[in-house]
Amino acid sequence: MLDKFITPVIKPLLTPVVMLMHKRGMTADQLTVVGFLVGLLAVPLLAFEMWYGALVAITLNRILDGLDGALARYANQSSSAGGFLDITLDFLFYAAIPLGFILANPEQNAIAGSLLLATFIGTGSSFLAFAIAAEKFKLEKPQFKYKSFYYLNGLTEGTETIALFIAFCIWPQHFAVMASIFAIACGITIFTRIHGGYHTLKQQEADANKAAENVPSSSNSEVIDD
Numbered sequence: 001m002l003d004k005f006i007t008p009v010i011k012p013l014l015t016p017v018v019m020l021m022h023k024r025g026m027t028a029d030q031l032t033v034v035g036f037l038v039g040l041l042a043v044p045l046l047a048f049e050m051w052y053g054a055l056v057a058i059t060l061n062r063i064l065d066g067l068d069g070a071l072a073r074y075a076n077q078s079s080s081a082g083g084f085l086d087i088t089l090d091f092l093f094y095a096a097i098p099l100g101f102i103l104a105n106p107e108q109n110a111i112a113g114s115l116l117l118a119t120f121i122g123t124g125s126s127f128l129a130f131a132i133a134a135e136k137f138k139l140e141k142p143q144f145k146y147k148s149f150y151y152l153n154g155l156t157e158g159t160e161t162i163a164l165f166i167a168f169c170i171w172p173q174h175f176a177v178m179a180s181i182f183a184i185a186c187g188i189t190i191f192t193r194i195h196g197g198y199h200t201l202k203q204q205e206a207d208a209n210k211a212a213e214n215v216p217s218s219s220n221s222e223v224i225d226d
Contacts, residue, residue, distance in 0.1 A: 028072035035064030036089040046100025055169035112176040119186035126193040154189035
């Protein structure tokens with residue numbers, strides 16, 4: 001929900017760092033992989049209840065995630081392969097953080113963490129499934145034109161998820177409550193994405209079929225020889 005407002009503010013702040021990285025010969029895909037590995041460090045840190053160490057790893061992951069896309073655009077390295085790598089590792093990172101809290105206190109966090117992971121699957125699958133269909137119909141991306149594929153909006157997006165992870169690390173004793181509330185919000189996102197995505201694609205298909213019917217078939221035209 002907040003991504004479309006936060007992203008334009010952050011992008012200009014990344015430019016000086018991106019320019020320096022480009023001069024040093026770094027690539028966007030390298031940043032993507034490094035950021036993912038740094039983010040995964042949060043899992044053992046969370047499991048051993050090193051909350052602020054995990055917070056640093058999560059924050060660095062998100063900074064590097066912002067830098068990889070900015071570097072790709074600055075260096076004209078944007079590609080479908082890079083977009084695929086970025087979003088795949090992002091979703092693995094998102095799933096890893098609740099797992100860390102479950103490992104830290106299974107008795108208290110297992111149910112809420114599992115519920116959150118289940119809804120993460122719903123938000124991620126609805127997001128990616130629509131992106132595939134949107135590519136087929138060449139839908140425009142008015143709010144995220146710089147992205148590799150179509151971003152379907154929702155109540156819980158990247159900004160909200162990272163704010164949640166930060167809150168988890170600051171108040172780990174309230175993980176179960178916060179995870180349960182966010183899972184409900186994710187459920188709302190899943191419903192709105194499925195409902196909106198389904199009707200949008202139905203309309204696109206209807207428009208495509210109508211356009212096809214209005215195109216005269218060459219086989220129906222008669223050729224008259226003199």
